[in-house]
Amino acid sequence: MNVSRSTRTALVVAMIAGLFSISGLAQDPTDEAAAKIDEKFGGNIKKLFATRCSWCHQGYGMKQADGPKLAGTSKSLAQVMAQIMNGKTPMPGFKNQLKFEEVQALAEYIKALPAD
Amino acid sequence: MKRWTYTGVAKALSAAAFLGFASQAMTADVTWDRLMNADKDANNWLMYHQSFKGWHYSGLDQVNADNVKNLHVAWMHTPAASKRGIQSFPLAVDGVLYYTSSSGQVWALDGASGAVIWRYQAKIDTERSEGTFYNPYNRGLAIGYGKVYIGTVDGRMVALDAKTGKVVWDNTILSVEKGNKGFTGAPVIVKDKVIIGSNGGELSGCCGPIFAVNAQTGEVAWQFDTIGGDERSRQSWGNDSWKIGGGGGWMTGSYDPKSNTVWWGTANPAPDYDYAGANWKTEGPRSGDNMYSSSVVVLDADSGELKSYFQEMPHDAWDFDSAVGEFVTLDKGGKHYMLHPNKGGIIFVYNADQVGGGNQLKVENAYMLGETYNYIKGVDPKTGQLIGRRELPEGKHANVCPAIDGAISWNTGTFNPGTGLYYKVGQEWCFDIEVVKADRPADFSGQAYFGASWTATHPQGKKAYGHVTGRDPLSGKIKWRTEFKYPPLASLMSTKGNLVFVPGADGKFTALDARTGKELWSHNNGIGHHGGVISYMAGGKQYIAVVTGWGSHVSGNYGPLYGHPFTEMPTDAGQLVVFAL
Numbered sequence: 001m002n003v004s005r006s007t008r009t010a011l012v013v014a015m016i017a018g019l020f021s022i023s024g025l026a027q028d029p030t031d032e033a034a035a036k037i038d039e040k041f042g043g044n045i046k047k048l049f050a051t052r053c054s055w056c057h058q059g060y061g062m063k064q065a066d067g068p069k070l071a072g073t074s075k076s077l078a079q080v081m082a083q084i085m086n087g088k089t090p091m092p093g094f095k096n097q098l099k100f101e102e103v104q105a106l107a108e109y110i111k112a113l114p115a116d
Numbered sequence: 117m118k119r120w121t122y123t124g125v126a127k128a129l130s131a132a133a134f135l136g137f138a139s140q141a142m143t144a145d146v147t148w149d150r151l152m153n154a155d156k157d158a159n160n161w162l163m164y165h166q167s168f169k170g171w172h173y174s175g176l177d178q179v180n181a182d183n184v185k186n187l188h189v190a191w192m193h194t195p196a197a198s199k200r201g202i203q204s205f206p207l208a209v210d211g212v213l214y215y216t217s218s219s220g221q222v223w224a225l226d227g228a229s230g231a232v233i234w235r236y237q238a239k240i241d242t243e244r245s246e247g248t249f250y251n252p253y254n255r256g257l258a259i260g261y262g263k264v265y266i267g268t269v270d271g272r273m274v275a276l277d278a279k280t281g282k283v284v285w286d287n288t289i290l291s292v293e294k295g296n297k298g299f300t301g302a303p304v305i306v307k308d309k310v311i312i313g314s315n316g317g318e319l320s321g322c323c324g325p326i327f328a329v330n331a332q333t334g335e336v337a338w339q340f341d342t343i344g345g346d347e348r349s350r351q352s353w354g355n356d357s358w359k360i361g362g363g364g365g366w367m368t369g370s371y372d373p374k375s376n377t378v379w380w381g382t383a384n385p386a387p388d389y390d391y392a393g394a395n396w397k398t399e400g401p402r403s404g405d406n407m408y409s410s411s412v413v414v415l416d417a418d419s420g421e422l423k424s425y426f427q428e429m430p431h432d433a434w435d436f437d438s439a440v441g442e443f444v445t446l447d448k449g450g451k452h453y454m455l456h457p458n459k460g461g462i463i464f465v466y467n468a469d470q471v472g473g474g475n476q477l478k479v480e481n482a483y484m485l486g487e488t489y490n491y492i493k494g495v496d497p498k499t500g501q502l503i504g505r506r507e508l509p510e511g512k513h514a515n516v517c518p519a520i521d522g523a524i525s526w527n528t529g530t531f532n533p534g535t536g537l538y539y540k541v542g543q544e545w546c547f548d549i550e551v552v553k554a555d556r557p558a559d560f561s562g563q564a565y566f567g568a569s570w571t572a573t574h575p576q577g578k579k580a581y582g583h584v585t586g587r588d589p590l591s592g593k594i595k596w597r598t599e600f601k602y603p604p605l606a607s608l609m610s611t612k613g614n615l616v617f618v619p620g621a622d623g624k625f626t627a628l629d630a631r632t633g634k635e636l637w638s639h640n641n642g643i644g645h646h647g648g649v650i651s652y653m654a655g656g657k658q659y660i661a662v663v664t665g666w667g668s669h670v671s672g673n674y675g676p677l678y679g680h681p682f683t684e685m686p687t688d689a690g691q692l693v694v695f696a697l
Contacts, residue, residue, distance in 0.1 A: 046552070047552045047554065050550070050552045050554065050566060050569040051552070051554040051564065051566055051567070052563075053564075054569040055249065055388075055564070055566055055669065056672065058570055058571045058572065059569065059571040060569050062571075063572075063676060064675060064676050065673055066668070066671075066672025066673075067672070087246055089246060089251055089252055090199075090249065090251055090252070090667075092247050092251070092564070093246055093247060097247075097563045097564065
């Protein structure tokens, strides 16, 4: 096969581009974490997170803003649950707003987010 | 070295003596007459917006463009607590400075020395206040009739004796029946009443009331529900969604003596963002116009009756509410105008003569102050109607501008009658957002109710930035524009000394030449500014007082957008810093 140098370069570029597009298609880490939680609790955890927490915790918990980035929190599951229930000014406490199971699901979702 | 001439010293001494005497004689009271004439009383700052003109202008010129280079710190005061910084507006009456800091603290200080005269700490029902997002902000106070008035985050109003700080009355105004919310804004005195609006735009409650309270007794005299209070409002919320529609009027509005009306800006509807997108007229969580959210309401000052209104954002799909409390009155060519900025970056100019009948306000002009926007294509200057709305249906939307934080925040601009210019901050930033189909919460439950998740971003091809413009307020024509690397979030003040003071986000407090926008002086206060700035006289000397401190839903984006110095900036510190020559 007579492949010119430029064609070969183009092929390599195309292959690399292909690789990137495959990794680009890889699951959003928040979807990955949410899939496990939704299976266990039978709800839609990202929707719950957006409805209650998004004002201060951006990118479904992946980004710092008014509230900290939640992915990779050093808090234990129990501590995360306590934080959600009791809040810490300016974060409101959600113990009167959320069911215990919802608090548990949110906490498990946060703990399932990748650290980086 | 400066030369002191005999006459100069004598003049200064006699002025000081006169003012000293005057302050002794006048500490008596802030009467309605004084409040009505606050614009002519340059020595004092008697109400949040300085006067019912809403200009945030100081008629003092001891500090001016020629000598501002000699301005330095005279004294400082550190409040006992300042979680989320200090966001309030100090007031100054006859040489005494009053201000509030977070969690319901009130301070009365000697305006010349900063010595504490008294301090009050409201007892807050923390179980209640910590259930909302608006804790522990307090944005200021009102003074009159020998009393100091504040609202609290747990829905109370408190009147204190202005001389002693002792409680005169303390009443719960806002019940939790229709959703937990409270007061963060400063009250304003209108005749024999004190007016205050509630927060709650992001909560699944109702009805975002504005209250008028009897100044002497604390009894509620009237209440205007910003949503669900009349038939027109209820008709504009599909499926009775007004019961979970948020609303409110959390910033301090104003009073127009000419028509005896209270002008107030209202909060956004809940949920923030609407999955129905372009079908919002008939579908979605809150189909319809959602009156009177994201609107200006004009109320009879005596009865609270709705005289006129204008919905600046019909069916607000972006959280660009109208809660900005700034109402600037302008009289030109025999016409009476009211200017009002909206979070979406639009300045609305209303005809303030044509008020009444419960009808829509007449728009005389509307112009874009924001520079980076794609949520609309523009605004019709003749009607104030939005042109080319970009709806955000369920799903992902990249590069929506401005971000939820708006092109205009709740702090105020300033109008200077000497230059004829209106000075105002614009914020330029964007975000990526995913809109979700949030489940409907129980009626009146007062729960967090958003319909999206998002991430703050820079505008395409540019870093997020801010600007201060000096412009003709009615036409919007720009005379000068000064860009800021970090969008300022605090209020501005202009003075007769041809200065515009800009308390910056990074801590830099700057004085610009009001005629050109050129920087004349600056001082680093060491932490961001997010509140008020005033000027007053004490002992014959002009003082400029600014509050410092950082921490809010909006300022939370500065770390991710810019990094240093915002990533390390504390959100539980702040001071009152007072300057003089």
